[in-house]
Amino acid sequence: MAHEAHLEDLEGRFRAGDVRALARALTLVEAGHPLGQALLKRVRGQGRAKVVGITGSPGAGKSTLTDRLILEARKRGEKVGVLAVDPSSPFTGGAILGDRIRMMRHHQDPGVYIRSLASRGALGGLAGATVAALALLEAFGFDRIFVETVGVGQSEVDIARVADTTLLVLTPAAGDAVQAFKAGVMEIADLFAVNKFDLPGGERLIQELKSALELSPPRPGGWRPPIYPTVAATGEGVEELFEGLEAHHRHLLEHGLLEGHRLERARFEVESVLQEWGRRRTQSAGELVRRVAQGELSPEEAALALLDPSAKPA
Amino acid sequence: MAHEAHLEDLEGRFRAGDVRALARALTLVEAGHPLGQALLKRVRGQGRAKVVGITGSPGAGKSTLTDRLILEARKRGEKVGVLAVDPSSPFTGGAILGDRIRMMRHHQDPGVYIRSLASRGALGGLAGATVAALALLEAFGFDRIFVETVGVGQSEVDIARVADTTLLVLTPAAGDAVQAFKAGVMEIADLFAVNKFDLPGGERLIQELKSALELSPPRPGGWRPPIYPTVAATGEGVEELFEGLEAHHRHLLEHGLLEGHRLERARFEVESVLQEWGRRRTQSAGELVRRVAQGELSPEEAALALLDPSAKPA
Incomplete structure (x- = not known):
């Protein structure tokens, strides 16, 4: 089944209250699978x-x-x-x-x-x-x-x-x-x-x-x-x-404090994504890290280089 | 005194082993002052x-x-x-x-x-x-x-x-x-x-x-x-x-394990900078966060928008 058909099927079962669809969606999200993100985007909120x-x-x-x-x-x-x-x-x-x-x-x-x-x-x-x-x-x-x-x-x-x-x-x-x-x-x-x-x-x-x-x-x-x-x-x-x-x-x-809690949760989610991307980019930036360790680059310069838009988030 | 002269003076005293210059440099670095970063870049390593x-x-x-x-x-x-x-x-x-x-x-x-x-x-x-x-x-x-x-x-x-x-x-x-x-x-x-x-x-x-x-x-x-x-x-x-x-x-x-420790420390430094930037950008991104909370944007989309190179690190 193609990605789109998979997604339609999963979303249909999820919306119908099928617990196995929930379990599957959780597994996908935990594994960072794009299908999980796609479903989450559709049902979120x-x-x-x-x-x-x-x-x-x-x-x-x-x-x-x-x-x-x-x-x-x-x-x-x-x-x-x-x-x-x-x-x-x-x-x-x-x-x-x-x-x-x-x-x-x-x-x-x-x-x-x-x-x-x-x-x-x-x-x-x-x-x-x-x-x-x-x-x-x-x-x-x-x-x-x-x-x-x-x-x-x-x-x-x-x-x-x-x-x-x-x-x-x-x-x-x-x-x-x-x-x-x-x-x-x-x-x-x-x-x-x-x-x-x-x-x-x-x-x-x-x-x-x-x-x-x-x-x-x-x-x-x-x-x-x-x-x-x-x-x-x-x-x-x-x-x-x-x-x-x-x-x-x-x-x-x-x-009227509930809305503030929901905003804080959203802020946490965005921060978590940025943090995770930062961690992954740094993990795969061996040469930049080596240059920081040797004093050739400051951590800020290395961070700027990692944020270069031509470097895709992993 | 201009920035450059300040820096020259501070660096000179730091290199001469003046503890007050060290204390001043630490205060500057802790406050996130550019002079602290500039000194650190010169003496690092x-x-x-x-x-x-x-x-x-x-x-x-x-x-x-x-x-x-x-x-x-x-x-x-x-x-x-x-x-x-x-x-x-x-x-x-x-x-x-x-x-x-x-x-x-x-x-x-x-x-x-x-x-x-x-x-x-x-x-x-x-x-x-x-x-x-x-x-x-x-x-x-x-x-x-x-x-x-x-x-x-x-x-x-x-x-x-x-x-x-x-x-x-x-x-x-x-x-x-x-x-x-x-x-x-x-x-x-x-x-x-x-x-x-x-x-x-x-x-x-x-x-x-x-x-x-x-x-x-x-x-x-x-x-x-x-x-x-x-x-x-x-x-x-x-x-x-x-x-x-x-x-x-x-x-x-x-x-031969010391070098690995130094690399890990450098990696931690770069990660910390990215994390701090991400936190600051998210803090000041009220509208994006609101849209995430309302389900209009996924956290990933908001994060991508925050990484837009036209948005300078705070």
Whole structure:
């Protein structure tokens, strides 16, 4: 089948709600295949999901909590898409996959679609493909999309640019408060969950967060990030947390802030494309890089040469 | 004074080893001032320092350990430059500054120059200015340069691309092993220090690291990352650690690997420039971004429009 016929077929099935067409489109987009880009261009902008980013340290229980939040959303009749962004490290694969398996039970539920994506490098941010995948899920017509990232770096900052609502999951188990304060992650969260609240130190962590939030700069529209104690393993506190997500969404709507979030996501997408092109061009510019290393060219001169319009983006 | 005369004066004093000229040049480069770039272009490639990146979780004792490593380097008659890269978060400033003050005692020593730089955003990677600052320190003639980054994200990956030798500082205090394994930081370290080794769990952390390293992919030239127990507060184990840094440098020389590190650093510099330009262009491209958000343009089309040669880099 020719490219055009393939595209027509895929688009037809995608628009008809065929999950296999969605899966195929995601694979194409992740692989950077032109057919995926072509489909995305046609369906982009359809649908309007509530996009919730979920981040936090490894071991905070994000996947179990996401699992519970899916249940809450399903209780309310929402169609749910989940993007689970994995860092691509040989050391992490196993452990994280283990967590993810807990979400498998939803695989029997046609109202839930779960997809794992690789992030850019072990500690890198969200790859451009993640935002493209999000656009596909949204166009497919999900009411709510959870994007779960392992919070170990740039991806935490990225997720806050991409999601409408960002949930930071902490736990008293691992000195998380200190880590969050020092890493400056506090500022990006719209809501906090103190998960594994049944462990010692839960109440103290909440108090520490409250104190830190009082020093925190004011949020748009006067939003004050709430803190929810949760025990994802039992489901305790999860309904309240879900109501909190809803409250934040209403806040965005009431203060006209949703549009700004969508613009920021678009800006992130454009930046990601430019960054990826820059990375690829630099990777294949051995001679220019050699001249920079030897002091013959400044990095700026090499960058200008790489932006030469006769050099096509890879 | 005209630009050219300023530049001549600054270059003359820089080449004469005037520390105030170095400080001025660093300020100019950090501010993105053209005079800084012009000076850098003239002096770049002079000098040849051993560049050691030091990273690890907040609270691992990196600054105290750096302080001790400076002493070791000074004992051997080395001139030492230090770049301390701070994330620019309102929550971190205080605490980190507190650590940094410990290094102040070297301010009386003309053989040591210490400079703090802001990183790109709270969790961002190394800014382009960091690598430019490194090039300035190297051109100034330091024998050894320590680049200390707060290891909370992309900066850990970046530092490994910029330094010849990367030291990861862990501590038994904070569940660090698990964090390091999950975050995939293991792969970037050439050496490990288990600092605050006098705390409970030090020996166990070393055993865990050893086990993890056995599963780790082989390093160039067959290097096996050694693990050093240290107590930076007392100086215990620091001399051995310094010898380890030297051993790694010899390994790079003996296996012809240093040139590859220098090429990777140059590649990082070019990428950083392209990334920064892309970010600035996207920031000022309100209309294009709006059209992406509304689905009228794909991010790729917007990116192509931004790369139009008639649009000058900001």
